Amino acid sequence: MKILLTGANGYIGMRLLPKLLDMGHEVVCAVRDEKRLSVDANTRSKIQIVEIDFLDDPKNQQVPEDLDAAYYLIHSMTSSITDFDKKEAQAAQNFNVIMENSQCKQVIYLSGIVNDKELSKHLSSRKNVEEILYKGPFDLTVLRAGIIVGSGSSSFEIIRDLCEKLPIMITPKWVLTKTQPIAIRDVIQFLTQVLGNTKTYNQSFDIGGPDVLTYKDMLHRYAKVRGFRNWIFTVPVMTPKLSSYWLYFVTSTSYKLAMNLVDSMKMEVVAEDNRLQTMLGIETHTYEEAIDLAFKKIEQNLVISSWKDSIASGQIKEDLENYIQVPKYGVLQDKKSIRIEDEEEVLENIWRIGGETGWYYGNWLWKIRGFLDKLVGGPGLRRGRTHPDKIFPGDALDFWRVLLADKKGKRLLLYAEMRTPGEAWLEFKIEDGALYQTATFRPKGLLGRLYWYSVLPFHLFIFGNMIKNIAKT
Secondary structure, three states: OEEEEEOOOOHHHHHHHHHHHHOOOEEEEEEOOHHHOOOOHHHHOOOEEEEOOOOOOHHHOOOOOOOOEEEEOOOOOOOOOOOHHHHHHHHHHHHHHHHOOOOOOEEEEEEEOOOOOOOOHHHHHHHHHHHHHOOOOOEEEEEEEOOEEOOOOHHHHHHHHHHHHOOEEEEEHHHHOEEOOEEHHHHHHHHHHOOOOHHHOOEEEEEOOOOOEEHHHHHHHHHHHHOOOOEEEEEOOOOHHHHHHHHHHHOOOOHHHHHHHHHHHOOOEOOOOOHHHHHHOOOOOOHHHHHHHHHHHHHOOOOOOOHHHOHHHOOOOOOHHHOOOOOOOOOEEEEEEEEOOOHHHHHHHHHOOEOOOEOOOOHHHHHHHHHHHHHOOOOOOOOOOOOOOOOOOOOEEOOEEEEEEEOOOOEEEEEEOOOOOEEEEEEEEEEOOEEEEEEEEEEOHHHHHHHHHHHHHHHHHHHHHHHHHHHOO
16 A cells, blocks of 8 residues: 655654555655654665645645555644644644545544543644544544553653652642553554554544553552652642643653643543454553563664654754754854774764763763753753664754764764754764864854853863764774
């Protein structure tokens, strides 16, 4: 089958893509920026890529006419607190218009469980998108899931942060809300098995794991799987805003996502309809099994995708292409270079920078800078990196965003998403037997210049020692 995969660069899309290819399907990946599709050269050779922004005028967007099916995996919850629902509705309406020019028979939409009488803004938006898609020129299959547990998923990473960092927690009362988590591999199994199944056309199904738990249960069970104990005390006085700040400072989530999650966590998300599981004969994994499977991926460095790599998790609001040209005028720079013996080994050092590896010198100072950044609403160092030794354009790298990762050309270019009174780039380049490291800062007014000169003493020994340690083989 020829399949359109929207949201191909997202958490679910990146997991679904290799499965569809393994099944022998022809996959067309729809992304806003082709350079941001984080797949290797071998995978790129097997797929077709189309650049589409579903928030733009649909008259200017095109998909192949001979499509058999499509996956609708477009969500905007991490991008906004106020108007993400309008964006999601507009994207769905534009998708319907675009698909009028194709022969697509089935569209599969991954939504949220909407059985509670009172829905959060997030879940109301998912339900609204579902209603819009039902009006499209195709047969629709809707899968409604609750919390998805898997390496790199936002829910899993938040639970992981809370349990690993806080053995004793004072929590809001929403931790007593019931939910029904589902393992990511079960979600992928449902998504692939409904493909082309006419019995699922124009129907909506709940999908969930075998366990109905409170968030408090999930935190306790996580600790048990990991081999330690935790203590959780609930208080009724923590407001949604305070809850959001609590999640933001303790976990790796962004503030926007924290706000939307807290809003949804007040609602029960429990499956009421298990028809599909019976129909397809799928045996889902328990919550504990899902955690265990997630850590096996983490320990083997096999995490395929992470929510943290979403552009919405940082500060960039435009296409990466707008930042890739490092300015030459009106900027302040710290340039350093060093002769190297083994270019390939040094290149591997560059490609491992950040995350667990750190920044090769003064990691405690980088952590302080990350903490200060988080205090003023920046990402801090919370995001780390998805892969220990692979980098793709668009990836999050601590409080940087990867603009260019050209291993053949031996060049890595990063853009700072930390809060600063200006714009900052950090570039590593190997050329003619030497490593060049350039920090560029374009200040915004007097405050920007004062900021640069105030941190310049730290740059002198941090950047100087950093390049020396990167150059070591």
